[in-house]
């Protein structure tokens with residue numbers, strides 16, 4: 001099994017992806033990449049990165065969503081030839097990093113699909129990715145509620161715990177069940193579009209990652 005990360009976000013470009021500044025210029029059967037990414041998760045534990053970079057400058061495209069392309073980047077090879085990884089200390093449940101590219105060369109065959117169409121492909125993939133992230137957040141939420149409910153004297157006032165230490169009802173529970181409902185809804189929509197096959201509903205700690213792996 002090979003794992004891949006998503007390399008989209010940049011220091012000056014988050015939600016407005018079309019403004020990315022990293023470039024990939026075709027030259028002698030290769031693409032030469034320069035630029036910077038930030039918040040790229042799981043680089044240290046993965047094999048590949050799907051990298052988004054501009055192959056045509058923003059000023060030269062008809063629509064701003066055109067002119068971006070995606071590439072498969074062999075992470076370990078890239079670390080030896082033009083990509084620097086700087087971990088960002090943080091408190092989420094995975095590692096995340098800054099990436100710096102200085103004349104990183106990628107074989108031309110590593111272009112995914114057609115040059116200039118990358119933004120469309122990214123959007124398609126993000127739908128599945130965000131559904132998986134939602135599953136992770138819901139699983140985390142259940143885990144934290146269980147922790148609060150089982151901690152002696154630590155339950156905040158709005159959490160109601162019955163004599164067996166189980167939550168009876170709280171604003172957390174309502175939020176979780178709303179979240180789970182929305183999550184299921186998005187999964188069913190994606191299944192209808194033929195984009196996902198979700199094997200389980202997340203509600204327990206520990207195996208949330210396994211459940212995520214079973215999805216899509």
Ligand SMILES: Cc1cc2nc3c(=O)[nH]c(=O)nc-3n(C[C@H](O)[C@H](O)[C@H](O)COP(=O)(O)OP(=O)(O)OC[C@H]3O[C@@H](n4cnc5c(N)ncnc54)[C@H](O)[C@@H]3O)c2cc1C
Pocket residue numbers: 005006007008009013014015016038039040041042092096
């Ligand atoms: C822990 C962590 C892990 C991550 N992992 C990855 C990863 O693996 N790969 C990757 O590519 N990225 C990753 N990201 C980046 C993440 O996808 C971005 O944070 C996200 O795209 C938002 O970008 P931004 O943080 O620059 O926020 P901004 O784009 O600056 O947005 C900030 C806020 O303003 C709102 N906003 C922005 N523009 C508008 C507008 N025009 N109108 C109204 N509201 C607006 C946004 O909705 C948001 O609430 C990660 C981020 C974090 C924190």
